[in-house]
Amino acid sequence: MQAKLKFERNKIGSRGSSSLIIVCVTMIIILSSAVATDIIYGAISRYCLKMNAEYVATEGAKALVKSRSEAVEYMRKLSVSKVNDLNSLEINVSENDRQINVIMGKPFKYIFLRLIGISATQLRTNIVLKISGISEYKGVRPLAIERNKITFGDKKILTDASEKFQNYIKTQFILSKSDSSDADILYGIREKLKVGDRVDFIKSYDSNKIKKSIDELTAKCKHKPVCSYLQYNENCSKIIIVPVVNRSNEDNEWKIIGFAGFFIENCETVDGKIYITGRFLKFTVNGTIDDSALDFGLSGTSLIP
Numbered sequence: 214m215q216a217k218l219k220f221e222r223n224k225i226g227s228r229g230s231s232s233l234i235i236v237c238v239t240m241i242i243i244l245s246s247a248v249a250t251d252i253i254y255g256a257i258s259r260y261c262l263k264m265n266a267e268y269v270a271t272e273g274a275k276a277l278v279k280s281r282s283e284a285v286e287y288m289r290k291l292s293v294s295k296v297n298d299l300n301s302l303e304i305n306v307s308e309n310d311r312q313i314n315v316i317m318g319k320p321f322k323y324i325f326l327r328l329i330g331i332s333a334t335q336l337r338t339n340i341v342l343k344i345s346g347i348s349e350y351k352g353v354r355p356l357a358i359e360r361n362k363i364t365f366g367d368k369k370i371l372t373d374a375s376e377k378f379q380n381y382i383k384t385q386f387i388l389s390k391s392d393s394s395d396a397d398i399l400y401g402i403r404e405k406l407k408v409g410d411r412v413d414f415i416k417s418y419d420s421n422k423i424k425k426s427i428d429e430l431t432a433k434c435k436h437k438p439v440c441s442y443l444q445y446n447e448n449c450s451k452i453i454i455v456p457v458v459n460r461s462n463e464d465n466e467w468k469i470i471g472f473a474g475f476f477i478e479n480c481e482t483v484d485g486k487i488y489i490t491g492r493f494l495k496f497t498v499n500g501t502i503d504d505s506a507l508d509f510g511l512s513g514t515s516l517i518p
């Protein structure tokens with residue numbers, strides 16, 4: 214009888230300790246999950262802050278190529294609108310406008326860790342964006358412009374005519390692998406072209422056909438209000454990227470020395486010659502950048518890790 218009682222007591226005791234273990238394990242699981250949730254949530258918030266800083270720097274670079282004074286103010290406003298609870302912000306632009314540094318900070322409030330007394334921490338991110346000339350680009354139009362002093366805002370005429378007149382820029386049409394200048398004008402040359410590449414020019418072509426393609430390209434702009442040099446949609450079909458070429462002294466061949474962005478305003482043909490009126494723009498694109506690339510107004514960006 215006594216032995217049976219002892220057995221029952223042992224049974225109750227072991228049940229009690231099992232329950233305690235289950236409670237402890239459950240508590241540990243709940244606590245670990247809570248800590249893990251806070252850590253993951255913190256990591257996501259830190260990532261979002263970094264993405265926002267990258268966005269601000271990239272948009273800032275677009276503004277910087279046009280105006281330095283407006284770019285910094287624009288980045289400040291953009292940072293405040295993009296990041297909730299932003300409590301520290303530092304924006305630095307290098308003297309030569311080739312580097313942007315954005316440092317942002319915001320508080321992060323823990324959801325569960327505050328129950329054990331850890332209420333908040335400070336998130337911080339530091340982004341450095343480099344701006345350089347474009348050395349390689351895919352999708353250039355087959356209009357190679359001869360090296361010239363490029364100015365921005367002034368009316369220029371790209372032409373294959375041989376006579377010289379005010380604001381003219383000698384232009385030749387590139388022979389690409391696609392063998393279709395119409396497609397190259399409408400969609401850009403499919404191959405990536407880079408600084409140093411030799412270019413061959415089309416010897417004979419129908420200027421009316423080229424004008425038709427250019428008119429077709431510019432007619433694709435359906436933006437409201439209609440894009441102009443001063444106000445345009447950055448993806449407008451009237452904006453083309455063209456290679457700048459120069460005849461090499463070493464081998465007498467035409468080679469690409471850089472890339473420029475041109476806003477087309479009009480296209481005409483007179484006596485079989487083409488006259489494309491427009492203005493050069495300064496803007497950034499997605500392309501390979503190189504510090505040694507010549508500056509014709511077109512630049513690209515990359516983050517410095």
Ligand SMILES: [Zn+2]
Nearest residue numbers: 434436440449
């Ligand atoms: Zn447009």
